[in-house]
Amino acid sequence: MASLNSIVLNVLLYFVFLEAIIITSIIASLNSQEYDRIKNLPGQPKSPPISQFSGYITVNEDHGRALFYWFFEAQSESTRKPLLLWLNGGPGCSSIGYGAATEIGPLRVSKNGVGLEYNKHSWYKEANLLFVESPVGVGFSYTNTSSDLSQLNDEFVAEDAYNFLVNWLQRFPQFKNHDFFIAGESYAGHYLPQLAELVYDRNKLPTKYPNVNLKGFIVSMQHFYFKLDHINS
Numbered sequence: 001m002a003s004l005n006s007i008v009l010n011v012l013l014y015f016v017f018l019e020a021i022i023i024t025s026i027i028a029s030l031n032s033q034e035y036d037r038i039k040n041l042p043g044q045p046k047s048p049p050i051s052q053f054s055g056y057i058t059v060n061e062d063h064g065r066a067l068f069y070w071f072f073e074a075q076s077e078s079t080r081k082p083l084l085l086w087l088n089g090g091p092g093c094s095s096i097g098y099g100a101a102t103e104i105g106p107l108r109v110s111k112n113g114v115g116l117e118y119n120k121h122s123w124y125k126e127a128n129l130l131f132v133e134s135p136v137g138v139g140f141s142y143t144n145t146s147s148d149l150s151q152l153n154d155e156f157v158a159e160d161a162y163n164f165l166v167n168w169l170q171r172f173p174q175f176k177n178h179d180f181f182i183a184g185e186s187y188a189g190h191y192l193p194q195l196a197e198l199v200y201d202r203n204k205l206p207t208k209y210p211n212v213n214l215k216g217f218i219v220s221m222q223h224f225y226f227k228l229d230h231i232n233s
Protein backbone atom coordinates (compact mmCIF):
# COMPACT_ATOMS: atom_id res chain seq x y z
CA MET A 1 0.00 0.00 0.00
CA ALA A 2 2.75 2.35 1.02
CA SER A 3 4.52 1.80 -2.25
CA LEU A 4 1.33 2.37 -4.24
CA ASN A 5 0.77 5.59 -2.34
CA SER A 6 4.26 6.74 -3.05
CA ILE A 7 3.85 5.92 -6.75
CA VAL A 8 0.65 7.98 -6.84
CA LEU A 9 2.42 10.75 -5.01
CA ASN A 10 5.32 10.66 -7.43
CA VAL A 11 3.04 10.75 -10.44
CA LEU A 12 1.18 13.68 -8.92
CA LEU A 13 4.39 15.51 -8.19
CA TYR A 14 5.54 14.83 -11.72
CA PHE A 15 2.43 16.48 -13.16
CA VAL A 16 2.64 19.42 -10.79
CA PHE A 17 6.25 19.83 -11.86
CA LEU A 18 5.38 19.56 -15.56
CA GLU A 19 2.60 22.10 -15.15
CA ALA A 20 4.97 24.44 -13.36
CA ILE A 21 7.45 24.21 -16.25
CA ILE A 22 4.75 24.86 -18.85
CA ILE A 23 3.30 27.79 -16.91
CA THR A 24 6.75 29.26 -16.31
CA SER A 25 7.65 29.07 -19.98
CA ILE A 26 4.37 30.71 -21.02
CA ILE A 27 4.94 33.48 -18.50
CA ALA A 28 8.52 33.91 -19.72
CA SER A 29 7.39 34.30 -23.32
CA LEU A 30 4.56 36.65 -22.37
CA ASN A 31 7.15 38.75 -20.56
CA SER A 32 9.49 38.80 -23.53
CA GLN A 33 6.67 39.83 -25.83
CA GLU A 34 5.68 42.58 -23.41
CA TYR A 35 9.16 44.07 -23.86
CA ASP A 36 8.27 44.44 -27.52
CA ARG A 37 4.96 46.18 -26.93
CA ILE A 38 4.61 49.66 -28.47
CA LYS A 39 2.41 51.79 -26.25
CA ASN A 40 2.23 54.72 -28.59
CA LEU A 41 4.11 56.08 -31.59
CA PRO A 42 4.87 59.76 -32.13
CA GLY A 43 2.06 61.28 -34.18
CA GLN A 44 -0.24 58.30 -33.71
CA PRO A 45 -3.97 59.13 -33.73
CA LYS A 46 -5.60 58.90 -30.28
CA SER A 47 -8.17 56.42 -31.52
CA PRO A 48 -8.79 53.64 -32.25
CA PRO A 49 -6.45 51.89 -29.79
CA ILE A 50 -4.04 49.61 -31.66
CA SER A 51 -2.27 46.65 -30.09
CA GLN A 52 1.19 46.61 -31.66
CA PHE A 53 4.63 45.15 -31.02
CA SER A 54 8.04 45.53 -32.57
CA GLY A 55 11.54 44.22 -32.09
CA TYR A 56 14.28 41.89 -33.27
CA ILE A 57 14.21 38.15 -33.71
CA THR A 58 17.58 36.43 -33.93
CA VAL A 59 17.73 34.13 -36.95
CA ASN A 60 21.36 33.05 -36.74
CA GLU A 61 23.37 33.21 -33.53
CA ASP A 62 26.80 32.32 -34.99
CA HIS A 63 26.78 35.17 -37.49
CA GLY A 64 24.68 37.53 -35.38
CA ARG A 65 21.78 37.97 -37.77
CA ALA A 66 18.48 39.46 -36.61
CA LEU A 67 15.33 40.44 -38.48
CA PHE A 68 13.19 43.41 -37.47
CA TYR A 69 9.42 43.04 -37.23
CA TRP A 70 6.29 45.13 -36.61
CA PHE A 71 3.23 43.21 -35.48
CA PHE A 72 -0.40 44.31 -35.17
CA GLU A 73 -3.00 42.27 -33.37
CA ALA A 74 -6.26 42.06 -35.30
CA GLN A 75 -8.66 44.87 -34.46
CA SER A 76 -11.19 42.50 -32.89
CA GLU A 77 -11.31 38.85 -31.87
CA SER A 78 -7.59 38.51 -32.43
CA THR A 79 -7.54 35.19 -30.59
CA ARG A 80 -9.50 33.49 -33.35
CA LYS A 81 -8.33 35.38 -36.44
CA PRO A 82 -5.55 34.06 -38.67
CA LEU A 83 -1.94 35.13 -38.49
CA LEU A 84 -0.57 36.64 -41.70
CA LEU A 85 3.10 37.23 -42.44
CA TRP A 86 3.65 40.00 -44.99
CA LEU A 87 6.74 40.33 -47.16
CA ASN A 88 7.51 43.02 -49.68
CA GLY A 89 9.75 42.18 -52.56
CA GLY A 90 12.53 44.15 -54.19
CA PRO A 91 14.82 42.39 -53.56
CA GLY A 92 15.57 44.95 -50.88
CA CYS A 93 12.14 46.48 -50.31
CA SER A 94 11.16 47.22 -46.71
CA SER A 95 7.97 45.55 -45.46
CA ILE A 96 7.78 48.21 -42.75
CA GLY A 97 8.16 51.20 -45.08
CA TYR A 98 5.83 49.82 -47.77
CA GLY A 99 3.57 46.98 -46.62
CA ALA A 100 2.92 48.32 -43.13
CA ALA A 101 3.24 52.09 -43.44
CA THR A 102 1.86 52.76 -46.93
CA GLU A 103 -0.21 49.71 -47.89
CA ILE A 104 -2.16 47.36 -45.62
CA GLY A 105 -1.16 48.24 -42.04
CA PRO A 106 -3.50 50.14 -39.69
CA LEU A 107 -1.11 53.08 -39.34
CA ARG A 108 0.09 54.88 -42.44
CA VAL A 109 2.64 57.62 -42.58
CA SER A 110 0.78 60.81 -43.49
CA LYS A 111 1.72 63.24 -46.26
CA ASN A 112 5.17 64.78 -45.84
CA GLY A 113 5.88 62.31 -43.04
CA VAL A 114 4.54 64.60 -40.32
CA GLY A 115 2.59 61.94 -38.45
CA LEU A 116 0.57 58.77 -38.72
CA GLU A 117 -2.99 58.27 -39.84
CA TYR A 118 -5.42 55.47 -39.31
CA ASN A 119 -6.02 53.26 -42.35
CA LYS A 120 -9.62 52.16 -42.23
CA HIS A 121 -9.00 49.62 -45.03
CA SER A 122 -6.23 47.85 -43.15
CA TRP A 123 -6.09 44.06 -43.36
CA TYR A 124 -5.78 44.02 -39.57
CA LYS A 125 -9.58 43.98 -39.55
CA GLU A 126 -9.37 40.37 -40.72
CA ALA A 127 -6.01 39.08 -39.53
CA ASN A 128 -3.15 39.48 -37.10
CA LEU A 129 -0.51 41.17 -39.26
CA LEU A 130 3.18 40.44 -38.99
CA PHE A 131 5.53 42.56 -41.12
CA VAL A 132 9.16 41.54 -41.32
CA GLU A 133 12.08 43.27 -42.98
CA SER A 134 13.84 40.59 -44.98
CA PRO A 135 16.59 39.76 -45.72
CA VAL A 136 19.33 41.18 -43.47
CA GLY A 137 20.51 44.51 -44.85
CA VAL A 138 16.93 45.66 -45.54
CA GLY A 139 15.54 48.38 -43.26
CA PHE A 140 16.45 47.71 -39.63
CA SER A 141 17.32 44.03 -40.17
CA TYR A 142 21.05 43.40 -39.82
CA THR A 143 23.93 40.99 -39.67
CA ASN A 144 27.07 41.25 -37.58
CA THR A 145 28.95 39.35 -40.30
CA SER A 146 29.37 41.68 -43.27
CA SER A 147 30.29 38.85 -45.64
CA ASP A 148 26.69 37.56 -45.28
CA LEU A 149 25.61 40.48 -47.44
CA SER A 150 27.32 38.99 -50.48
CA GLN A 151 25.75 35.54 -49.89
CA LEU A 152 22.11 36.59 -50.11
CA ASN A 153 20.46 34.19 -52.54
CA ASP A 154 16.84 33.01 -52.36
CA GLU A 155 17.74 29.90 -50.37
CA PHE A 156 19.58 31.95 -47.73
CA VAL A 157 16.62 34.34 -47.50
CA ALA A 158 14.09 31.49 -47.09
CA GLU A 159 16.19 29.88 -44.34
CA ASP A 160 16.38 33.12 -42.35
CA ALA A 161 12.67 33.79 -42.88
CA TYR A 162 11.88 30.27 -41.63
CA ASN A 163 14.00 30.78 -38.51
CA PHE A 164 12.36 34.14 -37.99
CA LEU A 165 8.92 32.56 -38.10
CA VAL A 166 9.73 29.71 -35.74
CA ASN A 167 11.48 31.99 -33.24
CA TRP A 168 8.76 34.63 -33.44
CA LEU A 169 6.17 31.96 -32.61
CA GLN A 170 8.34 31.05 -29.64
CA ARG A 171 7.99 34.63 -28.39
CA PHE A 172 4.25 34.76 -29.24
CA PRO A 173 3.19 31.17 -28.50
CA GLN A 174 -0.49 32.10 -28.27
CA PHE A 175 -0.48 32.32 -32.11
CA LYS A 176 1.06 28.87 -32.73
CA ASN A 177 -2.27 27.21 -33.48
CA HIS A 178 -3.82 30.01 -35.49
CA ASP A 179 -4.34 29.46 -39.20
CA PHE A 180 -1.22 30.88 -40.77
CA PHE A 181 -0.87 32.56 -44.18
CA ILE A 182 2.08 34.12 -45.97
CA ALA A 183 1.34 37.09 -48.21
CA GLY A 184 3.27 39.62 -50.21
CA GLU A 185 3.92 41.21 -53.55
CA SER A 186 6.44 41.75 -56.29
CA TYR A 187 9.70 39.83 -55.73
CA ALA A 188 7.95 38.15 -52.79
CA GLY A 189 6.57 36.05 -55.68
CA HIS A 190 9.88 34.25 -55.17
CA TYR A 191 10.15 34.58 -51.39
CA LEU A 192 6.67 33.28 -50.57
CA PRO A 193 6.55 29.95 -52.39
CA GLN A 194 10.13 29.22 -51.31
CA LEU A 195 9.31 29.88 -47.66
CA ALA A 196 6.03 27.95 -47.98
CA GLU A 197 7.89 24.98 -49.44
CA LEU A 198 10.42 25.02 -46.59
CA VAL A 199 7.59 25.08 -44.02
CA TYR A 200 5.75 22.33 -45.88
CA ASP A 201 8.82 20.09 -46.05
CA ARG A 202 9.84 20.68 -42.44
CA ASN A 203 6.34 20.07 -41.13
CA LYS A 204 6.91 16.50 -42.35
CA LEU A 205 9.80 16.11 -39.89
CA PRO A 206 8.05 16.67 -36.55
CA THR A 207 10.92 15.31 -34.47
CA LYS A 208 13.30 17.89 -35.96
CA TYR A 209 11.13 20.94 -36.51
CA PRO A 210 8.14 22.54 -34.77
CA ASN A 211 4.87 22.47 -36.65
CA VAL A 212 3.84 25.67 -38.43
CA ASN A 213 0.11 25.76 -39.13
CA LEU A 214 0.48 26.98 -42.73
CA LYS A 215 -2.81 27.14 -44.65
CA GLY A 216 -1.74 28.96 -47.79
CA PHE A 217 -0.02 31.89 -49.43
CA ILE A 218 -1.28 34.94 -51.30
CA VAL A 219 0.81 36.73 -53.93
CA SER A 220 -0.01 39.95 -55.69
CA MET A 221 1.79 41.76 -58.52
CA GLN A 222 4.12 38.83 -58.45
CA HIS A 223 7.45 38.46 -60.14
CA PHE A 224 7.69 34.77 -60.88
CA TYR A 225 9.34 34.77 -64.22
CA PHE A 226 10.14 37.99 -66.05
CA LYS A 227 8.87 37.04 -69.53
CA LEU A 228 5.54 35.68 -68.24
CA ASP A 229 4.98 38.49 -65.73
CA HIS A 230 5.21 41.10 -68.48
CA ILE A 231 3.34 39.27 -71.20
CA ASN A 232 0.37 41.66 -71.11
CA SER A 233 2.07 44.82 -70.02
Ligand SMILES: *[C@@H]1O[C@H](CO)[C@@H](O)[C@H](O)[C@H]1NC(C)=O
Nearest residue numbers: 058060061063064065066144
Ligand atom coordinates in the same frame (compact mmCIF):
# COMPACT_ATOMS: atom_id res chain seq x y z
C1 LIG B 1 25.43 42.04 -32.94
O1 LIG B 1 26.46 42.69 -32.26
C2 LIG B 1 26.04 43.57 -31.22
C3 LIG B 1 27.27 44.28 -30.70
O2 LIG B 1 28.20 43.34 -30.25
C4 LIG B 1 25.31 42.78 -30.15
O3 LIG B 1 24.82 43.64 -29.14
C5 LIG B 1 24.12 42.06 -30.80
O4 LIG B 1 23.46 41.26 -29.83
C6 LIG B 1 24.59 41.20 -31.96
N1 LIG B 1 23.41 40.66 -32.64
C7 LIG B 1 23.10 39.36 -32.68
C8 LIG B 1 21.85 38.99 -33.40
O5 LIG B 1 23.78 38.48 -32.19
